[in-house]
Amino acid sequence: MIPSFDIVILIFLVVTAVIALTLKDLLASAMVLGIYSFLMCLLWAEMSAVDVAFTEATVGAGVSTVIMIATVYQTTRKSRD
Amino acid sequence: MKLFALITVIITGALLLYASKDFPAWGDPLSPANNSELSRHYITETRVETEVPNIVTAVLADYRGYDTMFETVVIFVAGLGILAVLRQSPSAGEPLPVPRDRFQERDMITIMTCRLTVPLIQLFALYVLAHGHYSPGGGFQGGVMFGASFILIALTGGLSEALKRLSEQRAIFLAALGVLIYAGTGLLCMFLGKNFLDYHILSQWLPDTTAVKARYHAMLIVEIGVAFTVTAIMFTIYATLSSKGRMRGGL
Amino acid sequence: MEAFIANFNYWIYIILMMIGLFAMIAKKNLIKKLVGMSIFQTAIILFYVSIGVKQGATIPILPEEAVHPKTTAGETSHHNGEDGDAHAGELPEIDAQDYTNPIPHVLMLTAIVVGVGTLGLALAIAQRVHYHYGTLEETEILKQIQSGQ
DSSP: HHHHHHHHHHHHHHHHHHHHHEEEEEHHHHHHHHHHHHHHHHHHHHTOOOHHHHIIIIIIIIIIIIHHHHHHSOSBBOOOO | OOOHHHHHHHHHHHHHHHHGGGSOOOOOOTTTTTTTTHHHHHHHHHHHHHHOOHHHHIIIITTTHHHHHHHHHHHHHHHHHHHHHTSSSGGGGSSOOOOOOGGGGHHHHHHHHHHHHHHHHHHHHHHHHHHTTTTSSOOOHHHHHHHHHHHHHHHHOHHHHHHHOOOOOHHHHHHHHHHHHHHHHHHHHHHHTSSOOOOOGGGSTTOOOOHHHHHHHHHHHHHHHHHHHHHHHHHHHHHHHHHTSSSSSSO | OOHHHHHHHHHHHHHHHHHHHHHHHHHBBBHHHHHHHHHHHHHHHHHHHHHHTTTOBOOOOOOHHOOOOOOTTTTTTTHHHTTTTTTTGGGGOOGGGBOOOOOHHHHHHHHHHHHHHHHHHHHHHHHHHHHHHHHHHHHHHHHHHHHHH
């Protein structure tokens, strides 16, 4: 664990979480959620949980983002809030 | 509604923040969770009992094998649920939308790049699966990566191109086969006279192995089962969601 | 500084969790609710993983020497493989404090993969809802249900 690294990622995490929820474009929201997952993966690698980080990199940032974009493509891209 | 949510969230958050001062200091090696007998046993005894250097893999596939088996079943059921929700929906019978512009056509460059990278991705997925005993990785990660390689084919060459390689029926068969491999290993142990998923006894059947090595190899077998299920279900989820249950067209 | 870092981590976990909870309750769009659910879920997983962190510890993968120790010059290493635990007594000592606690990792690893299963199922239901009502906004769906009756 590296405290300075930790603090920076945690702040970025809160920022990306808020951005993902405030954007009105759902495609952009899904992409920002992918960034959030990658930051989370980085944080877990830093906490020496390498297996969890690997899983999050493949599942959270990879497949989750893709299926969310697939749904946005099949439904609608606009959100009112 | 917003106000109600805000009040709920603030109250819950305040209570949790108040509770956080009772937590052990972050990263404290002597906190109750880190200093427990169970944790110490896993760290110091795994190498003797299973000879697997990656403790997480050993705990996942051996000590907590029952848990992992049902996690695999949950993935399987989630895949079946998605198929049940969308394949039967009236949208599955709809005609395909007409391509809106010329960008809908498949691009030569992306298809060729995909053809070059997909074998490497699949090879790396198999490496992650097989090398899970010595490095981060294992059935879940390898399976997801293998499934992602099919998703890449579907993204570049179209869904029909990917379904030619892994059709819907074959995917469901593979997913069920994965669960069967896992549960079958457990049942085999029971059949030989030990508890469910007690791999020791498999040394009778695996040639030239001690009880410790039997656990080592049985972990690989169950991880392969997990990888089958996860690969097939990840691809099925993508194929169903990206085509609204039609299994044609897609992204 | 140490005390600040210790508490700062927990505060951020709680803030992330509350952001997710707020989105799940207050957002009207179904996809936004699922984004909130993802954030809520990862925040809880983050809390669990951080329980296992130890100051100055390394990843929970043992070095090769700790599992298959090098034998003396005359013997080759594959002799060890034949009689599995015969060399168990000569294993070098390892200290549990040098390795991160593996139990939270195992529990959360499966939770992440199950998370994608639930997310996929929720997205499938969202697509079905969109097919029936033509919208993903909660208010409009409720209006359509009420006017239909």
